[in-house]
Amino acid sequence: MPELKVTPLGAGQDVGRSCILLSIGGKNIMLDCGMHMGYNDERRFPDFTYVTPDGPLTSYIDCVIISHFHLDHCGALPYMSEMVGYNGPIYMTHPTKAIAPILLEDMRKVSVEKKGEQNFFTSQMIKDCMKKVVAVTLHQSVMVDNELEIKAYYAGHVLGAAMFWIRVGSQSVVYTGDYNMTPDRHLGAAWIDKCRPDLLISEATYATTIRDSKRCREKDFLKKVHECIDRGGKVLIPVFALGRAQELCILLETYWERMNLKAPIYFALGLTEKANNYYKMFITWTNQKIRKTFVQRNMFDFKHIKPFDRQFIDNPGPMVVFATPGMLHAGLSLQIFKKWAPNENNMIIMPGFCVQGTVGHKILNGAKKVEFENRQIVEVKMSVEYMSFSAHADAKGIMQLIQYCEPRNVMLVHGEAEKIAFLKEKIQQEFKIDCFNPANGETNIISTPVKIPIDVSLPLLKAEAKKFNALPPDPKRRRILHGVLVMKDSNVCLMDVDDACKEAGINRHVIRFTSTVSINDNGPSVSTAHKLHTFLTDKLPQWGVTFSEGEISVESVLVKVEGDDDESQKTVYVSWTNQDEDLGSYILGLINVMGQ
Amino acid sequence: MKLYCLSNDPNKPCHILTFREITVMLDCGLSMQSLLNFLPLSFVPSNRLLNLSNYMPPDVSDPDLEGELKENGERIFVDSPPEFGPPLDKLIDFAQVDVILISNYMCMMALPFVTEGTGFRGRVYATEPTLHIGRLLLEELVIYIEQCPKSSFSSQWKNYVHKCPSPFKEAFMPKSWKQIYNMSSVNASLSRIQMVGYNEKIDVYGALQVIPASSGYCLGSANWIISSDHEKIVYLSGSSTLTTHPRPMDHNALKNADVFIMTDLTQTPISNPDSMLGVLCVVVSLTLRGGGNVLIPCYPSGVVYDLFECLSAKMQESGVSNCPMFFVSPVADTSLAYSNILAEWLSTAKQNKVYVPDEPFPHALLVKNSKLKHFKHIYSDGFSTEFQEPCVVFCGHPSLRFGDVVQFIELWGNNPKNCIVFTEPDYDYIEALAPYQSLQMKIAHCAIDTSLNFTQANKLIKDLKPTTLVVPETYTKPPVSAPNLTELVIHNTPEVNLIPYKWGEIINLPVKRKQGQLFIETDVASKIVPVEIKPGLSLSTVTGTLNVKDNVHKVQDILDDQKLLNKNVKYEWGSVNINEFKQKLFQEGITDAKVESLGGNVVVIHLQDEDALIQLEDNNTHVVCNGDEALRTKLRNIVMQCLKTF
Numbered sequence A: 001m002p003e004l005k006v007t008p009l010g011a012g013q014d015v016g017r018s019c020i021l022l023s024i025g026g027k028n029i030m031l032d033c034g035m036h037m038g039y040n041d042e043r044r045f046p047d048f049t050y051v052t053p054d055g056p057l058t059s060y061i062d063c064v065i066i067s068h069f070h071l072d073h074c075g076a077l078p079y080m081s082e083m084v085g086y087n088g089p090i091y092m093t094h095p096t097k098a099i100a101p102i103l104l105e106d107m108r109k110v111s112v113e114k115k116g117e118q119n120f121f122t123s124q125m126i127k128d129c130m131k132k133v134v135a136v137t138l139h140q141s142v143m144v145d146n147e148l149e150i151k152a153y154y155a156g157h158v159l160g161a162a163m164f165w166i167r168v169g170s171q172s173v174v175y176t177g178d179y180n181m182t183p184d185r186h187l188g189a190a191w192i193d194k195c196r197p198d199l200l201i202s203e204a205t206y207a208t209t210i211r212d213s214k215r216c217r218e219k220d221f222l223k224k225v226h227e228c229i230d231r232g233g234k235v236l237i238p239v240f241a242l243g244r245a246q247e248l249c250i251l252l253e254t255y256w257e258r259m260n261l262k263a264p265i266y267f268a269l270g271l272t273e274k275a276n277n278y279y280k281m282f283i284t285w286t287n288q289k290i291r292k293t294f295v296q297r298n299m300f301d302f303k304h305i306k307p308f309d310r311q312f313i314d315n316p317g318p319m320v321v322f323a324t325p326g327m328l329h330a331g332l333s334l335q336i337f338k339k340w341a342p343n344e345n346n347m348i349i350m351p352g353f354c355v356q357g358t359v360g361h362k363i364l365n366g367a368k369k370v371e372f373e374n375r376q377i378v379e380v381k382m383s384v385e386y387m388s389f390s391a392h393a394d395a396k397g398i399m400q401l402i403q404y405c406e407p408r409n410v411m412l413v414h415g416e417a418e419k420i421a422f423l424k425e426k427i428q429q430e431f432k433i434d435c436f437n438p439a440n441g442e443t444n445i446i447s448t449p450v451k452i453p454i455d456v457s458l459p460l461l462k463a464e465a466k467k468f469n470a471l472p473p474d475p476k477r478r479r480i481l482h483g484v485l486v487m488k489d490s491n492v493c494l495m496d497v498d499d500a501c502k503e504a505g506i507n508r509h510v511i512r513f514t515s516t517v518s519i520n521d522n523g524p525s526v527s528t529a530h531k532l533h534t535f536l537t538d539k540l541p542q543w544g545v546t547f548s549e550g551e552i553s554v555e556s557v558l559v560k561v562e563g564d565d566d567e568s569q570k571t572v573y574v575s576w577t578n579q580d581e582d583l584g585s586y587i588l589g590l591i592n593v594m595g596q
Numbered sequence B: 001m002k003l004y005c006l007s008n009d010p011n012k013p014c015h016i017l018t019f020r021e022i023t024v025m026l027d028c029g030l031s032m033q034s035l036l037n038f039l040p041l042s043f044v045p046s047n048r049l050l051n052l053s054n055y056m057p058p059d060v061s062d063p064d065l066e067g068e069l070k071e072n073g074e075r076i077f078v079d080s081p082p083e084f085g086p087p088l089d090k091l092i093d094f095a096q097v098d099v100i101l102i103s104n105y106m107c108m109m110a111l112p113f114v115t116e117g118t119g120f121r122g123r124v125y126a127t128e129p130t131l132h133i134g135r136l137l138l139e140e141l142v143i144y145i146e147q148c149p150k151s152s153f154s155s156q157w158k159n160y161v162h163k164c165p166s167p168f169k170e171a172f173m174p175k176s177w178k179q180i181y182n183m184s185s186v187n188a189s190l191s192r193i194q195m196v197g198y199n200e201k202i203d204v205y206g207a208l209q210v211i212p213a214s215s216g217y218c219l220g221s222a223n224w225i226i227s228s229d230h231e232k233i234v235y236l237s238g239s240s241t242l243t244t245h246p247r248p249m250d251h252n253a254l255k256n257a258d259v260f261i262m263t264d265l266t267q268t269p270i271s272n273p274d275s276m277l278g279v280l281c282v283v284v285s286l287t288l289r290g291g292g293n294v295l296i297p298c299y300p301s302g303v304v305y306d307l308f309e310c311l312s313a314k315m316q317e318s319g320v321s322n323c324p325m326f327f328v329s330p331v332a333d334t335s336l337a338y339s340n341i342l343a344e345w346l347s348t349a350k351q352n353k354v355y356v357p358d359e360p361f362p363h364a365l366l367v368k369n370s371k372l373k374h375f376k377h378i379y380s381d382g383f384s385t386e387f388q389e390p391c392v393v394f395c396g397h398p399s400l401r402f403g404d405v406v407q408f409i410e411l412w413g414n415n416p417k418n419c420i421v422f423t424e425p426d427y428d429y430i431e432a433l434a435p436y437q438s439l440q441m442k443i444a445h446c447a448i449d450t451s452l453n454f455t456q457a458n459k460l461i462k463d464l465k466p467t468t469l470v471v472p473e474t475y476t477k478p479p480v481s482a483p484n485l486t487e488l489v490i491h492n493t494p495e496v497n498l499i500p501y502k503w504g505e506i507i508n509l510p511v512k513r514k515q516g517q518l519f520i521e522t523d524v525a526s527k528i529v530p531v532e533i534k535p536g537l538s539l540s541t542v543t544g545t546l547n548v549k550d551n552v553h554k555v556q557d558i559l560d561d562q563k564l565l566n567k568n569v570k571y572e573w574g575s576v577n578i579n580e581f582k583q584k585l586f587q588e589g590i591t592d593a594k595v596e597s598l599g600g601n602v603v604v605i606h607l608q609d610e611d612a613l614i615q616l617e618d619n620n621t622h623v624v625c626n627g628d629e630a631l632r633t634k635l636r637n638i639v640m641q642c643l644k645t646f
């Protein structure tokens, strides 16, 4: 029985540092290569020694697939390819290829220049790594080699996010990366066809949440921002430069316009201008509404939102500031937080998930004091709000995706252990399929059914169809195909026995048996034959019993009656080939019993 | 497999391919040569056109024909809204078409004629740029015609075409010509299109797989690979091996086809696009420096993007960069906007710009710097204030029968300083200009056609090695314009079976299916026991339940409810050795066997005590006995021991 082997190096019963090894049909594939934002030591990268204790990975990995540009999915890529060593192909979509290097460089700067980390990858390494990237478009079938095929589907999580379908022979796997099943202000919903993979590896960030309606959350968000502004407070929204930020900007921009608000909205300089440019040029990846109207009005040209300057931190009066990074683990957003946290008029809105170990995670868990490396302690008096704007599928969405693609097995990753365990239960109950949730470093083996494609001679298929169609319709009747598989070098073809013998250059030898039975029946032998026909038809309901020219036939079995019309003793000949031995001897037995 | 040819214009192709009970339409081109027989539509009444004299064919006095035909310089024109030559609808009912495959946006202009009001219920596949830009072309066409409503429709003239002088007399099938569709048909028709990506495998009812492969001709242009499990058909439409803005042509996908249908080759077989571009640049510079204006009739997408890029650089060099370029089309803004968001469909050089991120085409920058100005119409807001001469104007339609180009010819036609430059290859420029003669403005002909020329096409065929090559008959003869250039044909070589076709023909294509495909599932596969007959050849019987769904055949294990079915049928082969057989009989206690030879390797063995008879021949054995099953089973075992099985 062929099998799939899956080992998470990261994201196994955990969020952050997504990196999953998949073995399928003799190919090894690395799904994502992320870093963990919560660690500053070697734990931030996946443990690649699992693949090989030392030396480059090139000969162990056939390809790397990156689902989207978030650093917890691609942050370890330059480390893996340039420092550990990997020269094979890396696949990602065009927008991911465009945006990922910018985020990597930004993260590198924060880590090396601000935190002074050593032994980090360099700018040149990011460039060299990106040279190994092959950009793919949605639904394009990409042959990595002669046997390994991949195909990207729209995931709707961030610009360019994709789910990947992976196939070798008759085995297939879908890896979702992060995805979102409900369209939002700038992206469409994830979509996949009924591809029936052997395994669906799905993220499960919001495994236990059924999120309330999007509209309510938006209203809530705007109300909280408005209240804070009204009391003269400052609102800090830590975001990733690309993704949620654009959606919230569209939201605030239209609200400011409608309510005629005057408080300034700032967007921290740097990535943002460029970011909006990417959105403009990859507009085909956004949702239908934006795509339709982009010629008249580009949604990403904002009127009310202005670039931020560091000096504004100490400006008096209300303001709203978007700043990176989103988990408050470094950079400008952290700097602003330290200044604004002690004032209870201010507010921080965390619009996304924060991994363990980050400041974002701490304050979301109610920490009133945060201690930093240099012993600096910051009191958190500002109000802390969590708004789940992260575009992940919730439990309902995950169930929906399973329904769409009809996998034979499901594996949940990228979620907290207990939540995953809960959803696993639910999936097994609802879909009656196996569900796996390996921890990091744990290998799951999933056996898959064989579906071997072989050639078949058309005359064989036609003969079967003709025979089947000749029988009276019966919904319970199964179609039986029988033939001889001719395996010649690497060619395999199913054909009828005569063609197979010809192909093999041998003579078939037909063994036929004819047994005679005497029975007593008055009248002409034809009427005896008719009686036998009725009798056999009744006894063999699933078989086509035919009668012509005084002979009864079932498959190769022939039954003939001889004897004078005025004598009661009749001789019945039952004849069959060796291939119908069971059927022939059964019929013989039936007639024997009848004759006694 | 059959191929129907529904279009008489190889550059606006439309075919039907039937294979495995699926009906596929290959492209949906609209022949527009008919336009040249009509008077231009002008939204400002033109005295000159209004004053053309009526024409009446010799010996005809039909009062209904009065005023329908006009004459200018020995050319005859119909005074009526222009009509188009849709695909032939007599050979096939469009309601039967399962799938339409569109190669590029120039080959879909007849789509509303085929899909609307015909009972069509199939699917239409095209790439994303083909859909977006195709929409622009269709919309532009409808707007151009609807903005100049004509009060009367002429129809009588169709009865007298044969009595008119050439070239009017040669008009192809005028009785089948149709008025243009309306915008709601365009929208309904385009809403049927399903967008596909290059190398996306599309399943057609389980019987066929179709894949679009990049063809290098224009944004989103594709060739189609249509395959079943054993046959491969390639349909090559507009393709280019030149380096311009689109993604390069994908050769690999086209290799080793059983049938290769090739159409839409260059319309300018004699000229070379690069040198034409060179001439164009010189003409533009000279005209501008001489204080004249340049008028370039064009489609709103395609080569025009390269012209913006190339001309702006050239104008800079020649010191005429202060002359603006105007791009006038109802869809100019959308066309420019779309060109910059389709990065994934562009050449690598253009694609790399997006990663910076810069716009892939410089025309966004040209617009920003006011070097290129675009307007929907010349009467749009702001045009008159922005307009300055001398300048270069790009506008439609290349047939010169409608669109803003009609107004520009009226405006500039009488000044010999001005120049009209023909770059689109679709129309004969002399015929296009005929209703306007006599003009004073200069005329330059620099048709730029990037599609394959005959040398490239022949080389391609040599590389791709199809078994059968199917081409329009016109490609097997030198072009009408150059009958001596016998190299301008598709060569008939011994390696390829060349089949030419003509409009209205149905061709049988030589693909005989001998094999199909089926899938064997685990339980069945595990029961396969290959028996080696000779080195490298093994046989094994296979029996299973056949499951046919959507043309996909699967063999599964047989459930136990089918009584008496021999699930492990084996076959015997070889011959029975008589001595061996007798010996085995003896071992089983049968000692009274009497062997009688009947000649010709036929031997009969009588078992008198047992009342049985065995007839042995080379290829068969017949065991005849009474109802004694124990005896028969014994004999069966002995026979089988003497034979080989698989």
Ligand SMILES: [Zn+2]
Binding pocket: A068, A070, A073, A157, A178
């Ligand atoms: Zn993500």
